[in-house]
Amino acid sequence: MSAIENPVVVSAREAAPPRPLWQVIVIRPETMTLVLLILALFGASLLSPYFLDFGYILRSFTLSAEFAMVALVLTMVIIAGEIDLSPAANMALSACLFAFAQQAGIPMPIAIGIGLVAGLVMGAINAIMVIRLQIPSIIVTIGTLTLYRGIAQVIAGDKSIRVPEWFIGVNNVLMAGIPVPVIIFLVMSIVLGLVLGTTIFGRQIYQIGTNEVAARHAGIRSQRIKMGLFLLMGLVSAAAGILTASRLGSVRYDLGLGGELQMVLMAMLGGTYIFGGRGTILGTFLAAWLLVIVSTGMTVANVLPAVQLVVLGVLLVVSIIATNAIYSRTQR
Amino acid sequence: MNLLRNIFLRREAGIAVMIVLFCIAVGAVKPQFLTLDSLRIILLLTPLIMIGAMGQMLVIVARHVDLSIGSMLGFSAMVTGMMFKFYPEIWWPVGFLVSIGIGAALGLLNGVLVTLFRLPAIIVTLGTLNLYRGLTYIVSNAKQIDRQFVPSALKSMSQTSPIFGIPWIIFISFGIGLLTYGFVMHTRVGRQIFALGSNPIAAPLRGIAVNKVTLLVFTISGALSGLAGILYASRWGFVNPSNTGSGFEFQVIAAVVIGGVSINGGVGTVLGTVLGVLLLGCVAAALPLLGIPGTTQSAIYGAVILIALLIDRTVRQQGIASLSRARA
Amino acid sequence: MLKKTLLAGLALGMAMATTVAIAQEPVKIVYIGKNTGNPYFDSITGGFEDACKSLGCEFEFVAPATAEATSQIPFIEAQIQRGVNVIAIAPNSPDALNQVLDSAKAKGILVLTVNGDLVGNESHRDATILPVDFTKTGPNQVELMGSMIGYKGDIAILSATTEAPDQNTWIAAMNDTLKNDPKYKDMNLVATVYGDDQPEKSTTEMEALLSNYPNLVGVIAPTTVGIAAAAQVVQSRGIADKVHVTGLGLPSEMRDFVKDGTVSAFQLWSPYNEGWLAAHFAVGVLGGTIKNEVGSTFEVPNLGTITIADKNAMNTQAELTTFDAKNIDEFNF
């Protein structure tokens, strides 16, 4: 990440009047996400008469809800100036370990515990390599992404491991007409949104992401916070993996394959700044819905999956360009 | 004399030693691993990775990374395959130009996105990885190019040999290695790539056209992916919209990182990269021979990448230590 | 740029909406393949399409981009939402689709597996259409191999993934036949290896077979990727007279190997007939002319009388076709 500074830019904005409030509110990446979301809803409704059905959209969302949950934490990781590309592989490995354990006769609560601990350990491995050994997180997690899924493949082979009948189908359990995974996502969004927006922990995440050296000088325990984020990432990934196991009824090593792209896409589309320091949970929340609506709309209209790949690729690139543009417009 | 350079010398020697030890260990269990025949198998496993690794090495030396090479490989192979299928009257070597040209164009697009919008290459190429794969489906209408459409002269490049029973495709890959060596060591722009990766902020002050050099490395990476694309058709005899080239990036990045190319830019040698590729080839050839299931391959790649990162870091730290010693 | 994409999407959508003509409620059949770009499914799709032309049903083929276990789920959800009457699917996983298929069945959709079944989870679909009688596939392959090598010598099997259910059924039958039929007592199965249906892995496994078993005279690869990879290794080493390759392959992929003598013969069924049968069965069941019960029978043009066997399985009643230099040009799939 290049750090070519402007040569001695002398600033004189301090005398300028503050920006109008509407600009501060409207010119934000989240607005772009919201507008896209509305456009996507219109577009998808026009694309297929079968699309506009709240129940269907919710059901479809459950298919991405696990990724969306992880994307919320990923947003915080990216704001803190790091990235984690391994969560989807983490989901697969912790789900495999969980399924393996319960199949071996270990009681379900302990098996779940094993899955979660595995997730934490994977998060800790990432954290140690990034924080203690100072290797860039993007490279570390590309390595661990391959490793974690590879280990899952070694453990499970090509077999799928079944989970007991009663454990299956968390996505079919409704609360107030809303599938449980969607509820979990909503609750997580609110909680993490509050954490990021109103607590000192959240504040310090932004400060670390903006300038880690300055943050350390100001007494902010950046390493501890980052460690916490990577661990949270591991834990939430593992939980998401176990939820996926419940949704699918079985676990294979390729669970959540390629999910890292969707998660990064959600964060990016929501206006999280790839270089850290900026972004909101609200943005990622909106982006998760946007992504689901775009892909569901295309699938229900029988659009070639190839076109979907292209649209996702274009969306990713466009969203980063737009986010960069918006930030460079509003703040130097 | 010079600590750092000695370490890098040792680094390459280290990989060579690892290869030898690995081969001896496998040979102890399976003596047939130490035959010329198995050398041929290993070499036939590596040409595509070797070619991809040369491009990736340049990109990483310039402090970027290209994750889209597998999709570029797939797309250029597909378009070339479609040319073979629908225009069989075209002289088949033209396919090389088409494939390389298309790869170069895709690589150039990566470069443009990276330079024009100042986006991190890893995110850009993560996006184009999907974009190009999707385009491959679209242009091919999701149809495979079957064996019968791939010119037999092209296919026989992976089998027939100009000399010593070594197929053409292996010569091509080593030829690319030599060309890359000449390029990075003996051309001005080759050195500029290293300078850019070594100190990107200072590079423009020394007249290095940063954007142009960046475009160039991505274009080369694309062009070499394109070359790997047509050689894929030669090696495997078909082009499939979803299989062809998928996962290529991980093999290549693993080879490059093992070969001692530093993810911090500015450091890397062709010899190291070639050795990294060969080590991967040895592992890939040995696994089935030892009866180890193919499912372990991904875990081994992952572990190998991480180990290489740790070695890279250790080397870097020693470099820093030697620097502070020099200052003290 | 994004806006443009959306607009293009809108235009596309409107174009599509107009092409879906509103007829007097024809049966809507969708076939969900394992993944796009898999040549095998073109032929099955052809059978569906031709059947629908004659029966007056509506047919569509969709498939995810990758053959990963869960990638078909959104497609099934979408088809439920579209209100199709029949979902025919080549499942990517024997169990990951259970829940979503159940919800399709709950909506009254007829769920068929075509070319590949939910082994062990048969209750989650209504019926399965198999290309041939799978119990005969293994012995047929062994016989073909035997005829090529004079019923004598070391042979090996190069399969798909270790868990591929159909392949495992056939391999078990092959083992059984080799052991119990005295005709094959001189044929010695030395190894079964798995190339995961990837060309690279299949090739290295094949090379390892040759190097680990120098006396090998034959390889059976009951998977289209495997047989092509095995044939290619034999071709490039020029040892076709020494190591014989056979198995299940697509004529379009194997034509060159047969013509240059690398492979003297291999087998496959007609995927076209699978689609043809599936469409007739589906329309018949929905129209009430066919009872989806074990033991009931029905007529299908060109295929004859079809009997619904155990676990609601049926096959096209055809034998495996053996392709060799004489007949391969007659087939175009």
Place this chain on the structure above:
Amino acid sequence: MTDTSTSDRPLLAARGISKSFAGVEVLRDVDLDLRRGEIHALLGENGAGKSTFAKIVAGVHRPTRGTLTLNGMPVEVTSPIVAQSLGITLIHQEPISFPDLSVAENLVLGRADGGWLARVPWAEMTRDARRLMDLLGVRIDVTRPMRGLSIADQQMVEIARALASDSRLIIMDEPTAPLTPKEVETLFAIARRLRDEGRTIIFISHRLEEVRALCDRVTIFRDGNKIATEDIGTLTDADIIRLMIGRPLREYMHKQGTTIGDVALEVENLTLPGVFSDISLTVRKGEMVGLGGLVGAGRTDVARAIFGVAPAASGTIKVNGKPVTIASPDAAIALGLAFVPEDRAVAGIFRTLPVEQNITAAVPGKIAPGGFIRGAVEKALASDSVNKLRIRLASLRQPIGELSGGNQQKAILARWLLTDPTVLILDEPTRGIDIGVKAEFYDMIGELAASGRAILLISSELPELLALCDRVLVMSEGRLTANLSRAEATQESIMHAAVPGAASRQGVAA
């Protein structure tokens, strides 16, 4: 080049050179003639415009207005490369290098001969590099990578690079700051030799004695204007300082009377191998202790060690008489320490975050008791600080990056005052700050000491140390070399202790 009749014509003539950044004029109508074979000093305070002028000549910046004439020919220096081809080379204080490339390659990189695919003539390159190094009389293996070379050696490589392209004008931007006296001697000898060969050297420095020792003529800048160009012999130090600051030195720096109390900070035998060793010092409540020395003497490292940013390997620290372990800045803050770091952009501000958040960054407990941020409390604290320190801004929610350097620095100071520190460590607090704000700053620091805080002031500006401090400690090469009372402290005594080799080598307890 063979034309000798032009020898009395200036090598380079600048006319009406002006430069604006973001609408702010930092250089105004500068006319300057550089003669052949002279060493010409550019003097001025930080931000006076001397570096900007040098960078315009070297093609790093383009002038907003004005013309440059080289050898009587008008030239457009559009880039450093063009500059090089015109025979102008800029040598940065921290030389630009490509650490992974060899010394020889670093020498030729940027020479604009040949296209992309032109061959790299390794043998010739190495031979030429060796010849140049011999010419300069330095021994550097030209095939080794740059990584690991000392700054002085890197500067030699830069000079060699200038010679390799046969530069007629060599600009040295504060080259001596990171050098040892011996290295400075070598540099000066080479500079004189280059001058005697007829080359022109622009020498930018803050050190009057160096300017006096080396330069022929001097040009003084102030607030973007060229004030004067004179032969060095015609000006006294006092004249130069007067021209630089426009008013007598001490006018804006005055020491307030304080009562000095108990020891607040006591450091004993603090050592970080290879960086500093055996540092012992005390700072009392109400006392302002200066810490002087050359750049690279280890002053900042000591401060960072005390504050826990990069802790020392051995030694003890006592705060208010109690021995403490400080492993990280948050521990230091809890003990009542505060540290305003040297490089504001790197270690101080959160550029894109609101001023408010920048001010309250070090007091999470005050703004968020129980973990949740209380917006009203934060706003009150921040606006209180803004009023107290007279920080000029449009809104508390404005990104701090939009403020001027001086106001940014005030905000950082405000951040630390909120922690109510017992000990305040200030590292070059007035660097890059307008002279007007500087005066305010000195007042504030004085008030802080008067209110009973212990202050450790690291500064490279001798007048600052002399005017403000009760005591001045001096470091050289990682050791304390002097502990001077206010009465003992003079420019000479400080420099004597700061310059390696000049002072006695034994450690000084302070």
